[in-house]
Amino acid sequence: MTDVQPIPDGYTAVTPYLVAEDAAGLIDFLTNAFGAVERMRMPMPDGSIAHAEVEIGGAAVMLGSAMPPEFPPTQAQIHLYVEDVDGVYAQAVTAGATAVTEPEDQFYGERIGRVVDPAGNVWSIATHVEDVTPEQMMERMAAMMDEG
Template sequence: MPVKPIPDGYSTVTPTITVHEAAKAIEFYKKAFDAQEIFRFPSPDGKTIMHAEIKIGNSIIMLNDEFPQMNCRSPQSIGGTGSSIFLYVNDADATFNKAVSAGAKPLVPLMNAFWGDRFGSIQDPFGHVWSIATHKKDMTSEEIKTAQEAFKNTCQ
């Protein structure tokens, strides 16, 4: 049987994040986002995680501990992150509040965003930023543009 170029259960794009203390991060993601641990491979010395996979909803996220000698560093080591993970869920309020209760820091308070989502963002204890949203309203590009203009006018 031929091997599938994209394995079952994976998407074309699969986020991979580096964290300081990957084992603790996995436990946080279980508490905050009901993540399921798929597996983990420890380093040869057993002190760190070389590769692990979790599943949140229908999406797999790969993660690993830092390996500075391979230029693999966490947001905590580099002083921030240049990316974020956008997480669509059934109840943004419940997920946001659960993440904050588990130790996340609120960055953008929950709001009814002009593009039709209930939206907010948090920073997890490991430095990664997560945008949490529930889609509430289907909108055309023109409707979003009009709503954005109205939103900008309220900010001035």
């Protein structure tokens, strides 16, 4: 008998699962926008996708085609850390994302821009630019609120 790990190799305890009307199109977008590498795809006879997995920056993202009523299309918000926020943001928009907020340095120590993918998922594309303590974050947020 072999030991089976509760979390398989190559996965983390929390793994996003995206459900889209056009799962194949979402895979194409993730590949072009974020350099996703397709791990596997289980196509259905009608061309929809029962289950697929891609890897982005070493993290698994699972996805599949919407199959209402059990699996309706849903939208998620995903925080994606990258080295070059501005470059990846531009690449995502070129790949078909809708721009939400342009990359900008934030009080909590990240440079971040947001896009919406063709399936309606919001991607916060970020890089860590400064180590900020929780106390500093609270002070900066309070100062920002006073200015606003």
